[in-house]
Amino acid sequence: MENARSTYALLDQYEHRLKAVAGLLNVTENTLRNYLAESGIKVKRANADNPKSPAIRLFDLPKIFEFADYRRRKNSRGTEGKRPVVVAVEIIKGGTAKTTTTGELAVQLQLFGLKVLAIDLDIQANLTHILGYEADLSVEEAEKFGVSHAAIVTGTFATLCKPLLDRRRAVSVDAETLLKRPFGPFGPALIPSDTFFGDLEIAIATTQGPRELTFQKFFRESQEGRIPGLNVGDYDVVIMDCPPHVSFVATNAIAAADIIIAPVRMEAFSVKGLSKLITEIETLREAYPNNVRQPELVILPAYYSINLTRNARMQDKLSQYPGCVAPTLISQSEEFPKSLESYLPLTLTKPRCEAVKQYQAFADFMYKKIRERAKSQKTEGTLL
Ligand SMILES: Nc1ncnc2c1ncn2[C@@H]1O[C@H](COP(=O)(O)OP(=O)(O)OP(=O)(O)O)[C@@H](O)[C@H]1O
Ligand SMILES: [Mg+2]
Numbered sequence: 001m002e003n004a005r006s007t008y009a010l011l012d013q014y015e016h017r018l019k020a021v022a023g024l025l026n027v028t029e030n031t032l033r034n035y036l037a038e039s040g041i042k043v044k045r046a047n048a049d050n051p052k053s054p055a056i057r058l059f060d061l062p063k064i065f066e067f068a069d070y071r072r073r074k075n076s077r078g079t080e081g082k083r084p085v086v087v088a089v090e091i092i093k094g095g096t097a098k099t100t101t102t103g104e105l106a107v108q109l110q111l112f113g114l115k116v117l118a119i120d121l122d123i124q125a126n127l128t129h130i131l132g133y134e135a136d137l138s139v140e141e142a143e144k145f146g147v148s149h150a151a152i153v154t155g156t157f158a159t160l161c162k163p164l165l166d167r168r169r170a171v172s173v174d175a176e177t178l179l180k181r182p183f184g185p186f187g188p189a190l191i192p193s194d195t196f197f198g199d200l201e202i203a204i205a206t207t208q209g210p211r212e213l214t215f216q217k218f219f220r221e222s223q224e225g226r227i228p229g230l231n232v233g234d235y236d237v238v239i240m241d242c243p244p245h246v247s248f249v250a251t252n253a254i255a256a257a258d259i260i261i262a263p264v265r266m267e268a269f270s271v272k273g274l275s276k277l278i279t280e281i282e283t284l285r286e287a288y289p290n291n292v293r294q295p296e297l298v299i300l301p302a303y304y305s306i307n308l309t310r311n312a313r314m315q316d317k318l319s320q321y322p323g324c325v326a327p328t329l330i331s332q333s334e335e336f337p338k339s340l341e342s343y344l345p346l347t348l349t350k351p352r353c354e355a356v357k358q359y360q361a362f363a364d365f366m367y368k369k370i371r372e373r374a375k376s377q378k379t380e381g382t383l384l
């Protein structure tokens with residue numbers, strides 16, 4: 001199919017000007033102009049077709065990631081760790097902005113200069129959607145919507161993990177065939193999800209041995225070159241979007257995580273989900289004292305509204321977790337559900353809006369934390 005889009009995302013509808021792109025990269029406009037001059041990366045001019053219009057530069061989304069990559073190499077902004085820092089976005093409560101946080105952060109951390117692998121661990125496949133793909137789409141449907149075969153989800157993390165659980169029937173799939181790069185080679189990579197993802201839960205539940213350590217084993221084997229088409233050592237950070245309920249998948253993600261981000265909605269039920277999460281971590285550590293490290297917990301207050309009394313009550317509840325609450329918060333904003341319509345994270349559709357600035361402040365905090373973590377892992381020299 002000619003000119004078919006390779007994702008569902010309306011990529012060609014979004015081009016940003018120099019000021020917005022400098023903001024996304026967190027550099028001054030002059031610095032970005034210098035990158036433009038030195039790097040030789042070509043950027044479109046708005047007046048290419050109409051010489052009478054002003055010569056404004058327009059950066060398409062893949063191009064913005066290309067500049068982030070240029071800056072990464074120029075300023076050594078990666079982690080150079082021996083293995084990626086593993087982040088799970090998790091809380092045992094539905095609808096708290098887990099997926100939104102994973103999607104915005106995956107994009108923002110890549111813009112900050114990290115190589116990001118995002119993994120959708122939820123059968124709802126919402127992260128897959130935010131990053132541009134419709135799960136469970138047939139070839140015929142894809143053609144009808146004007147998207148190419150590249151937009152089809154052909155496998156998930158379950159596809160990659162299942163052979164590890166049953167060596168006898170193992171037919172390993174080349175991970176490269178199912179990995180998605182929605183914003184081109186310089187953007188974050190995604191292992192998508194679809195409705196067959198539930199198979200993984202059953203496969204883990206019925207396996208022999210330490211079931212909760214399957215993901216750890218997967219990451220270790222991947223780094224040792226034993227997972228065809230995927231070496232997690234090529235990435236600075238792996239970020240996993242977890243399902244909202246207790247499951248082997250969620251427990252496995254916790255057991256593999258160096259850092260757990262728990263977005264909490266500013267309401268009482270969310271805080272209950274937090275205490276369930278902490279119990280879950282403790283239970284795991286008791287069961288596997290030699291294999292599961294204490295992950296660092298980062299609580300992110302989300303859906304922050306101007307209801308001052310409720311905020312004060314919630315701040316009070318969160319003060320039970322000293323040192324764990326992120327120094328930034330995310331306000332309630334209708335822009336998030338709106339951006340879903342274009343199958344893109346808000347960071348890329350409205351880079352200058354307040355909610356994006358808030359996620360950028362959080363990404364800056366996480367970027368520093370991930371680099372510190374990678375440095376200490378380097379001296380420890382540990383594998384998972
Ligand atoms: N700060 C916010 N303000 C308003 N709406 C938001 C905000 N963050 C996320 N949303 C919207 O809330 C809905 C749920 O968010 P999201 O899917 O990220 O939650 P979740 O924790 O992943 O849910 P689930 O438990 O079902 O996986 C989405 O429609 C999303 O666009
Ligand atoms: Mg979700």
